[in-house]
Amino acid sequence: MINLSKVKNPMPEQNPEIRKRNFLEVSEGYTEEMAVNEAMRCLNCRTRPCVSGCPVMVNIPEFIGKIATGEYEEAYKVINTTSSLPAICGRVCPQENQCEGKCVRGIKDEPVAIGRLERFAADWHAKNSDSTIQLEKNGNRHRVAVVGAGPAGLACAGDLINKGYDVTVYESLHKLGGVLVYGIPEFRLPKAIVAREVAALEEKGVKFVTNAIIGRSITVDELIEEEKFEAVFVGTGAGLPSFMNIPGENLLGVCAANEYLTRINLMKAYLPEYDTPIIKAKKIAVVGGGNVAMDSARCAMRMGAEEVYIIYRRSEEEMPARAEEVHHAKEEGIEFRMLTNPVKIVGDEEGRVTGIECVKMAQGEVDASGRRSPVEIPDSNFIIEADCVIMAIGTKLNRLILDTTKNLKENKRGGIAVDEKAATNRPEIFAGGDAVTGAATVIKAMGAGKVAAAGIDEYLTKQ
Numbered sequence: 001m002i003n004l005s006k007v008k009n010p011m012p013e014q015n016p017e018i019r020k021r022n023f024l025e026v027s028e029g030y031t032e033e034m035a036v037n038e039a040m041r042c043l044n045c046r047t048r049p050c051v052s053g054c055p056v057m058v059n060i061p062e063f064i065g066k067i068a069t070g071e072y073e074e075a076y077k078v079i080n081t082t083s084s085l086p087a088i089c090g091r092v093c094p095q096e097n098q099c100e101g102k103c104v105r106g107i108k109d110e111p112v113a114i115g116r117l118e119r120f121a122a123d124w125h126a127k128n129s130d131s132t133i134q135l136e137k138n139g140n141r142h143r144v145a146v147v148g149a150g151p152a153g154l155a156c157a158g159d160l161i162n163k164g165y166d167v168t169v170y171e172s173l174h175k176l177g178g179v180l181v182y183g184i185p186e187f188r189l190p191k192a193i194v195a196r197e198v199a200a201l202e203e204k205g206v207k208f209v210t211n212a213i214i215g216r217s218i219t220v221d222e223l224i225e226e227e228k229f230e231a232v233f234v235g236t237g238a239g240l241p242s243f244m245n246i247p248g249e250n251l252l253g254v255c256a257a258n259e260y261l262t263r264i265n266l267m268k269a270y271l272p273e274y275d276t277p278i279i280k281a282k283k284i285a286v287v288g289g290g291n292v293a294m295d296s297a298r299c300a301m302r303m304g305a306e307e308v309y310i311i312y313r314r315s316e317e318e319m320p321a322r323a324e325e326v327h328h329a330k331e332e333g334i335e336f337r338m339l340t341n342p343v344k345i346v347g348d349e350e351g352r353v354t355g356i357e358c359v360k361m362a363q364g365e366v367d368a369s370g371r372r373s374p375v376e377i378p379d380s381n382f383i384i385e386a387d388c389v390i391m392a393i394g395t396k397l398n399r400l401i402l403d404t405t406k407n408l409k410e411n412k413r414g415g416i417a418v419d420e421k422a423a424t425n426r427p428e429i430f431a432g433g434d435a436v437t438g439a440a441t442v443i444k445a446m447g448a449g450k451v452a453a454a455g456i457d458e459y460l461t462k463q
């Protein structure tokens with residue numbers, strides 16, 4: 001029976017007034033009753049447009065059908081055949097631009113809440129099932145090294161271990177998960193979920209080496225020539241901070257979003273028992289309109305700021321952040337200053353930030369990104385008072401692997417150049433995720449890791 005409700009079943013959430021001062025997860029997940037009710041909104045369309053919107057082609061109608069009939073473990077298994085990190089993707093994927101953006105129910109009403117259902121199936125599995133996926137028997141024991149333990153590296157390692165490879169992941173940080181642990185805050189993605197996915201890989205036999213900066217501790221070439229790895233996957237992300245290059249960026253109180261979030265998430269600055277130094281300010285201006293800006297602003301509020309501003313040079317419709325994060329940020333009292341562009345950061349005689357000088361912007365012609373370009377309105381300068389400015393305007397690729405690996409070609413974006421099988425110009429080296437595309441999404445990185453695993457399997461099988 002189809003549920004004709006025009007709107008998604010709402011997901012229980014912490015009250016905004018309470019949650020804006022704590023780091024507990026904002027959304028509490030569907031109950032079984034809510035999940036079944038939502039699953040019954042799916043029309044099981046024959047053309048399956050939602051599947052074409054998913055970068056890893058999860059069989060969405062099939063898993064939703066399993067939830068509708070109460071077969072939750074089966075639903076999880078359907079998702080897990082193509083997605084290795086469903087509890088994570090159900091929480092952080094920009095579903096409105098992917099599967100839900102294509103959902104037929106979304107033409108007239110709200111789309112089916114595919115992300116919430118994916119999260120439900122994954123959480124149900126974690127709580128109720130002890131089944132582990134069977135590994136292929138007679139492992140081939142070819143040795144593969146994976147560089148970087150973000151979603152790209154973890155997905156690649158997961159597929160390779162399932163195929164019987166001997167996999168070692170090298171990670172420069174002391175914790176595994178990449179942006180999932182150092183960038184995305186606890187209140188959006190509890191770290192226990194990432195740890196659970198990592199533990200599952202460890203249980204299957206993946207070996208992890210932390211605090212190993214490939215290119216410094218040992219190079220990719222040395223992994224191949226001296227450590228005798230037969231193939232290497234590079235999934236090192238794009239974590240280098242960008243600044244606007246405007247006057248005042250060297251003042252005390254200006255920082256990069258990545259550093260601010262790393263101190264809070266990886267180094268646990270929000271917990272009193274950790275002694276992590278962190279800027280604590282009353283009025284914080286965050287520059288940018290993506291997920292990184294939303295996470296920084298919402299963390300700043302939770303760290304005790306009284307006023308937090310998002311400053312973005314385009315309009316709200318053009319913000320790249322997930323719709324849910326924008327909605328949650330507003331509920332938590334973050335103020336949005338749209339069509340506003342910083343031109344200078346101002347400070348006092350002691351070199352501390354006191355404000356950010358901005359100009360008003362108007363919407364011009366559509367630009368190469370398909371969005372209306374922001375055009376400065378002359379003489380519209382004004383100052384927003386702030387004692388801290390966080391720059392969240394995007395990240396760049398780190399060149400360490402390109403610069404320390406012999407003859408590895410780069411692409412036009414400054415990332416590692418690969419073909420459709422994630423193979424680089426060096427036959428034994430593969431790459432994927434943000435290290436190739438620049439900053440993108442978790443599911444795209446995961447998809448790239450899976451493509452690379454298939455490419456490595458094909459390459460080593462031919463060998």
Ligand SMILES: Cc1cc2nc3c(=O)[nH]c(=O)nc-3n(C[C@H](O)[C@H](O)[C@H](O)COP(=O)(O)OP(=O)(O)OC[C@H]3O[C@@H](n4cnc5c(N)ncnc54)[C@H](O)[C@@H]3O)c2cc1C
Pocket residue numbers: 092093094147148149150151152153170171172173177178179180183184212213214215235236237238239261291292295322398400401432433434435439440441442443445
């Ligand atoms: C704050 C923030 C919020 C985000 N929110 C979302 C969201 O809500 N939804 C979404 O889909 N996407 C989001 N993204 C983007 C998403 O997290 C990334 O696109 C994704 O993590 C990329 O995965 P990756 O594996 O390519 O790289 P990463 O996650 O960056 O992982 C790369 C790993 O490689 C390690 N590494 C780097 N260099 C070396 C080296 N030389 N040797 C060894 N290890 C190395 C790094 O320490 C890191 O652990 C967000 C990003 C940020 C920063």
Ligand code: SF4
Pocket residue numbers: 041042043044045048049050051060061102103104105112114
């Ligand atoms: S498009 Fe929407 S309604 Fe149709 S099968 Fe996919 S989730 Fe169900």
